[in-house]
Amino acid sequence: MSRRDRGSVWRFLLPVGFLAFTAATVAAVLFKDWMPPVASEHGKGVDGMITYILCAAGLIFVAGHLLLAKFIFTSGADDAPAYKPIGNKAEMLFTIGPTIFILLISEIGVLFIGNPIWGQVFKEDPEDFQIEVIAKQFEWIAHYPGRDGKFGPFRMEKYDEVDNIAALWKKDKESRDDLVVRGKLILPAGKACQIRIKSFDVLHSFNIPAFRTKQDAVPGIYTKTRFVATTPGDYEIACAEICGVNHYKMKAKVQVLPLEKYMKWLEEEPGFFE
Amino acid sequence: MSGEAAAGHGHAAHGEWECEPTPFKASWPKVMMWWFLIGDAVLFGSLLVAYGFNRVAAPAWLPQDKVFSMNFITVMTFTLITSSATMATAVAASRAGDRKNACLFTMLTAVGGIAFLGMQVYEWWHMIGHHGARLTVGPKLEGFPDVPAFSAYFFMITGFHGSHVLSGVFILLYTGFNALRGRNGPEGVELAGLYWHFVDLVWVFVFGTYYLI
Amino acid sequence: MALTHSHGTDAAHGHDHPSGFWSKYIFSFDHKVIGVQYLILACIMGLIGAGLSVWFRTQLAWPGKAGMSPENYVMAVTMHGTIMIFFVVSLSLSSGLGNFCIPLQIGARDMAYPLLNMLSFWTIVPGAAIMVASFFVEGGGAAGGWTSYPPLSALPKAAPGSGTGQTLWLLAMAIFVVSFTLGGLNYVATILNLRARGMTLMRMPITIWTYFISAVLGLLSFPALTAAAIMLLLDRHGGTSFFLPSKLILSGQLQTNTGGTPLLFQHLFWFLGHPEVYILVLPAVGIAFDVLAANARRPVMGYKASVFALWAIAFLGMIVWGHHMFISGMNPYLGKYFSISTLIITAPFALLGVCLLGTLWRARIRFNTPMLFALGLISAVGTGGIGGLFLATATADLHFHDTYFVVGHFHLMIGVTSLMGTFAGIYYWFPKMFGRTMNETLGKLHFVGTMVGTFVVFTVQHFQGMGGMTRRYYEYVNEYVKPAAALNPLVTIFAFIAFGSQLIFLVNFFWSMFAGAKASKNPWEATTLEWTAESPAGHGNWNEPPVVRGDPYRYGEGADGKGWKLQTDA
Structure with missing residues (x-):
């Protein structure tokens, strides 16, 4: 184990790798329509639901990987001064904020976009x-x-x-x-x-x-x-x-x-x- | 931190290793037994839930009181619950250091278990011989359709419970002999007791869900 | 505050240090030896399981060129899933590393019941042997998918592998459940009862918390599978109809079964199946926390929040099994319930994720191999978790269910995340196992291959799933799926890369065991308890009982510029 990792190639290689992975994934979502062409009414709703999650989840995906790359790239050298606590408030904000955000966007999605379409698929209608x-x-x-x-x-x-x-x-x-x-x-x-x-x-x-x-x-x-x-x-x-x-x-x-x-x-x- | 007190142990002999106190102060065999019983309870729970699931979906079910003699089942249940009482006495006696009574009451419990098993065997014989039930054929009742699931769940659930009672009887006999010779201390009788009470409790659920509802 | 009482394992510990080969390496009671035995068994099974995947990936990329019939294919995917989940990831991560690190990290001499521990290893060996043997019986191994849904798995006429192969499959699984339950009982009792003085529950490393939680989950959920297996065996060999409805027609013949329901099996199976995911993923995350803290030279962020999140995940994980069954014919209202409840899990999972990520905040990272795997795990668990958002939403699941989206998602979670955690753990604790370190160059090569290989494979599979590409297809003959299926050769090539890098690991593992550089007592300058024992730790782990005097992650503490303190330091 080398003790002087400041110049480690991994400091560059890992962030570059994670960012390339993120960029490639995002590009694949944006520039190509992967889904088979839709041909039913509720199918459009299903696609809408998927698009909603793609946007929301994509945001989390990108933000997470950006942070990951940033933390790795800017981490201190091994001989840098010892870790100083960040402070409870900042930590709480950093942990609880994203948690509530993710909970809200996923539940809003399923309650307001997903479930009505789910209902259409299982509706009983004598006219059908x-x-x-x-x-x-x-x-x-x-x-x-x-x-x-x-x-x-x-x-x-x-x-x-x-x-x-x-x-x-x-x-x-x-x-x-x-x-x-x-x-x-x-x-x-x-x-x-x-x-x-x-x-x-x-x-x-x-x-x-x-x-x-x-x-x-x-x-x-x-x-x-x-x-x-x-x-x-x-x-x-x-x-x-x-x-x-x-x-x-x-x-x-x-x-x-x-x-x-x-x-x-x-x-x-x-x-x-x- | 107040942890430095135990410095004088030298090369710690086996069994003198100091530990943090356990939640509820339960010894490790007891912790293991409890978790084993919880897992086993989930197993019985799964079987009973499966029975409920199938029964709700089934188009017809047989009236239990026409297939079984409910008085007889009540006697079975009573026997098993009585054996739980003798087991509790055995545990109390072994805690008090009374080896003789610990052994006596453990053996009495085993006798209760054997009596229960005997009645169980009679039940099976009655189902198979009298009603013509098989694992794949329901008991034949005048004016009722064939419900194979009735038999299948009967044999599976009571068989599985019976195997627990049987293993419990062996454990009790073993524990009883050891208690008399003072080999296993209070813990052994207590562990056997936990298992036995659990087996009884399961029977109460089997009785309630399979025979009564 | 610490009460003292001896832990009364005289019977269990009352044997002298073993000297003979058999008692030292084969039928050893020592948790460290047993842990390594599990790891080696997992390596062997891993070669078989991953070898199967190479075989069927070749078929998928270049149909007809792999010498594989459709019969072989369904058998290969079934056995790949079963072997990988139960005999590779469970054995290496849960049983292998768990056995190795639990007593060392909590300051115990051994497991609570070492004899039982040895027996649970020697129970799983015949289980693994039976699973492998099932390839060679008439009709081949089980071919009903790793979920083995009846009626396909219950009726020998339904599929070639549903004859003897399926029976052996059930037998091997039953043996696995027995072994895993015995192991789980040992874990729970050890963690609750044998913690060293001062090692309060909230001073345990997160690894121990995750092992504890996964053991509890296992004890609560595996019995459901046992019940399902008993009933399936009775259906197969006793002629009952627990899972078989009336009047099925197979090969033109009317079957005699009456009155069962296949959905019941699915409920029982997934009551196990979903917690099983957490049983496999959580310990990997726990190990990542330990490795991250040690190599980022700072305490983990939000220890208490993480422990809370783990319990929340475990609890919620027990009540959301139905999200595997949205389109199974279950009542659609239940679909709504399971969708809403499953998405609540995103909250504790996100909490866990940000705690992992936050542990890198203001870090001083040492880029050694275990750390690389731990960093890779953060990305894997995040990417995989995000796929979960799609699948947990019942409406989106209409499109994604049983497509390669699911395949990509769960491989990222229980494949990549679990194995990244396992590898991080193995590289990290290898010095403690054998007193030597693994080769860093080979380790880093292994990391790059694994990372690039698996991420490309499983991310592309998500997109193939969006194209509607269905799972468990021998060949893609439908028109609509052609664009998605065109990516199969790409996926297969990267799967080869991923597989090849595991061979590097195997070489490194066995070579370093005998020829690695000698390691000191605490090569990573880590703070948890295992690093106060010798490398390799002897039988009984310590001569003096360790006394714990602080939190598990004491980085950034300590005088004289050292910047860290052992958990036993004042």
Whole structure:
């Protein structure tokens, strides 16, 4: 251990390193949009929430690293006079100030920006279109209630890999007109949809990154999520909860149609047992 | 600081190492026992919470008084609580230096524990033989659906508690013999007592949540 | 004021200094030897765990070039997580350095119950062996993620590793919990009962506080995992349905289970899982405080505030587990509650952070290797903590959950922060362990490699997560994720750098053990109690019981221009 560290390269190297790291991170946030283009109403809110935290947390991140670099760079030499206490008041200000600041900005964010949007995602509204999504190893199946507006009940005993992938039963009268689409979710633009998620086997997670939607599919219960797709176009569903070997291949297309086209598709598409 | 008084120790012999006083003046074995019991309480708590979670989610549950004889369960509970009383007497006797009574009451406690275990075995036999319950099959009751979770939680929780009682009985027998020969001092009986009271307390919770509610 | 009473560990301490090889190095009761044994076991497990990460990082960067099948991949990520968390970070930081420094820093001859201490080490060894052995059984090791959520982990047909591999995984974890609980009991009893005369609670170094708090957290939270493991084992082998709902269909076949709920496992798991994070992070922060004070030549800022913050973090850490489950299907109102309560933790964490940072204020820094790691830790804990703000907010978690943002965040916390603390501790206490110092040049090289490697890897992963890149994917086949996945080769290259620098550490560690420069009793001119013992400290640590006469960080005190005073000095 060298006792004369005044000329140590680390006095320069560390602050430069920390500052370069800070600058690179900030630049990466500022100059590139990392998020997939947003295509749902609440998704804009989620992005707003993230932007808020980015600003607040970025401030703390930058200030902290600036201080760290400053303290290291200006620290005294080893043969400098011994440490003199800073004084209680200054220390209190330095410790309690940032603490309260961080608490306030994070709680304000979650209470006033985050929670209202969280509420939108889990709102129950009878006006919403109801669509069911079935998750199974390793595919997504969309299940629409059909003209009667009622989902046929699942008859797991009737499940068949080839003929009855959705485990419905043709003798149930609610099931007869139900639509079942394998590997593709067709949605209306501009209309709120509540997705009821069902899993046949293990945990999966229904994730449409462009919508900022993510909800686990839990066997045994229905989970629900809600969104309004804003822009017609093609998107993707990914699985965000490990579900086995082919987890990475468990994807499906999302097709957002203008409302009239969607209604027309609903009308014309023959039911599962028709 | 007033800490200089203990200079005259020379090469400190084992066991003469001076220490700061402990909060509550508890010796280290007691501290360990307490924290072990707190952890074990969380374990039983987790099992009971899991039972509550599943039971709330379950579409149906069986009426306990039709599956078990509540009088019999009350006798079981009473036996265990009585054994706690004899344990307290044993601890008091060993504190007073009365080896004979310390041993006697520790053994009595063990007898209470064995009686409890016997009744527990009868309970299991009744569940399995009379009601046809298995780990995966609920007890069969006229007019009620099959509730496998009823059996699963019964066997898991009472089995886990029973294993605690069983190990407690062995600890008590060991402690009792040692108390008679004056080998373990008051501490040993007290530690066994802490464990035994804990096992009883857990039973009260099992009784309250599984059998009564 | 100090009452005197003997601590009555005659039975425990009543054995003579060991002489034979076996009793001295293998089945030793000496806490220092046991600490080093834990460290060496952690090194071995670390090579395996980090080796797995090198393997799957290669696959991610250059798909198909690593000789890895999807089956291998899910197994590798699962076992990497499990081994790293429980058999590397826990073993090296909590068990290894904890065993080594607790009695030395509080002035005890040994742990309260040395026999139990030895047993808890020799309990973990078969645990580690079983965990490693599970690679070689049919179907390979566990492949349900380190969280091993049922039904995936409960049904052998759901994943290849959910057969024997998962059973061995549960067995190894059960053994780990037993060992860790025994260790935790020893820590609590030792810290409460065996403090030297004058070592009041508020004179303990912050390291001791963090070990005490993490032991308490462990004792309170691990039983929940034990309960979950018992139930999962029964589900797997007893045919019960604690976690398995009715009418599942696997490989086209209807299962016979009825009535369970998978969410229950998640609650039990995270009731352990979140405190576990603090069990791993807090001691690293504690060690950083000690190292920072010693090498900044000033007392830590806000000792009392830090102790308060640690307790607040521990308490709040017990009631916020649900923030891992925002989108798990849990009631959305609970999501709001867990979001608000989790963000309260930012306050004590910020307090801890500014106390770390403030310890550099008006400092006279000595840039030795332990200090470099402690400084790196400040940046890591700050950067990682800030990622936590995003994930604690339920609304933002809708986008970030189970993406690489999470991966980057928790690696910065329980990977980088914990290991920076561990390394700082190892470089710092190495003279006390072996009477020699570690090589400074290699140490600094190790620091640069670790710092550059890990920071690039895990910061870039945050951005990949913003791009929606999902965790535990063998290959990125979705279109939307292509821009984020394009960064994978970069991440992998820096992961190699990080891994390579750990090899430097291993060389340095084992080489210095035998050939490092001889160290004096107090090479860092530090003030805490361990530096009053010989280097290396003999069995029993001191001949005379030390008597503590002051605070732990007495820098800037002392006459004759020395500028520091031992804790035992008048």
